[in-house]
Amino acid sequence: MARVYNFSAGPSMLPEAVLQQARDEMLDWQGSGMSVMEMSHRGLHFSGIAEQLTADLRELMAIPDNYKVLFLQGGATAQFSMIPLNILQGKSKACYVNTGAWSAKAIKDAGRYCQVVVSASAEASGFDRVPEVSQWAIDPDAAYLHYTANETIHGVEFPFIPESQGLPLVCDMSSNILSRAVDVSRFGLIYAGTQKNMGPAGVTLVIVREDLLGAVDTKLPDVFNYAVQAKNDSMLNTPATYNWYLVGLVLRWLKSVGGIKAIEALNIKKAAHLYQVIGQSRFYSNPVQTDYRSRMNVPFILAEPALDKIFLEQAQALGLFELKGHRSVGGMRASIYNAMPEQGVKALCDFMVEFESKHA
Structure with a gap:
């Protein structure tokens, strides 16, 4: 599997x-x-x-x-x-x-x-x-x-x-x-x-x-x-x-893998991939001020909340799991801790771009 x-x-x-x-x-x-x-x-x-x-x-x-x-x-x-x-x-x-x-x-x-x-x-x-x-x-x-x-x-x-x-x-x-x-x-x-x-x-x-x-x-x-x-x-x-x-x-x-210095550099790259997709989009948004955005937990809101369920279903079909946001905030949340590989973040980014092109 x-x-x-x-x-x-x-x-x-x-x-x-x-x-x-x-x-x-x-x-x-x-x-x-x-x-x-x-x-x-x-x-x-x-x-x-x-x-x-x-x-x-x-x-x-x-x-x-x-x-x-x-x-x-x-x-x-x-x-x-x-x-x-x-x-x-x-x-x-x-x-x-x-x-x-x-x-x-x-x-x-x-x-x-x-x-x-x-x-x-x-x-x-x-x-x-x-x-x-x-x-x-x-x-x-x-x-x-x-x-x-x-x-x-x-x-x-x-x-x-x-x-x-x-x-x-x-x-x-x-x-x-x-x-x-x-x-x-x-x-x-x-x-x-x-x-x-x-x-x-x-x-x-x-x-x-x-x-x-x-x-x-x-x-x-x-x-x-x-x-x-x-x-x-x-x-x-x-x-x-x-x-x-x-x-x-x-x-x-x-x-x-090089200790904390190396993993920090990778975490910066992973978060940058996601925030770039969100920042260039009119479909996704992140409510946090730029200077204080988390490298570990990236919440994002879809412009049409009615599409949340479809987004999650299609993401899961591609092997992208547990993206539902916390009930108090809504929307989505991608947690990209140390063990999340960069290719996992890129796969999510690619899906987000494709989903927006079809539904925005």
Whole structure:
């Protein structure tokens, strides 16, 4: 069966080389006589997998030594609560920037544990931009400043790392981690679900600066305590071992294609193909201001919404899947994460041009 191009916002495509290696090692991992699924997380074989996973991520992202790398569960959604529970450090306020649906979810959950100061919001403009930084109101008494690097639903991405005016900077990078170079030392904490650019669903990455660990309520369960998880190498409970293994394969694949610098260059090209088709068209439109258009998630609206169903059916017939936009925005959305090959984006572009010629 021919593989299709999966434009889903997540879980997303995995590199074919990763899937093939996982298939080849399914029954017998490197002569061990067992599948990774069957290995004890305390055993020698899996310990090596875990150590390599962490080492490869540290190398790819140039993570400084004073940061802990955690592989947890519960998705980014769990982190919306775990972050204020772990790093308020006795303070009662935290600053958040609202650039879309995922920022709003983080704000809502944090509000259970502290006073949330919304330092800036793009809601009034329909989440079509990053708010002008000069107008952000950052409270110096807050514990941290939180922002979402890329909004998958609205297709808005920060093209820069914001200044936090001395507060620890916290970032949800779930949908663009490993897609572009970032200076980790600028952040207090980075978190991301793995199901977009790092592997399958089931693992949540947290990169946290050591000085932010430890000052938590004694009633906080150990499984939600970053310091305890760090002390136990993210194995306080049995981790999602096979998912860790698959994330490790994705990291090795990324290294094999040239690392983050190379994949960022490719991502720029892929996004440019799509935005060029949209920009030259009177049939397709994208509501996001040009400077803040996402490289990862490209929403586009057809001039005639009545054609949406036909567009999706014909796209799927050509092997172009999961293009339906989020219900809150409508239209279409093409998610073009790291594993989406350039030829997949070109195939979509060719179809869009042909569809317009027949229906515009």
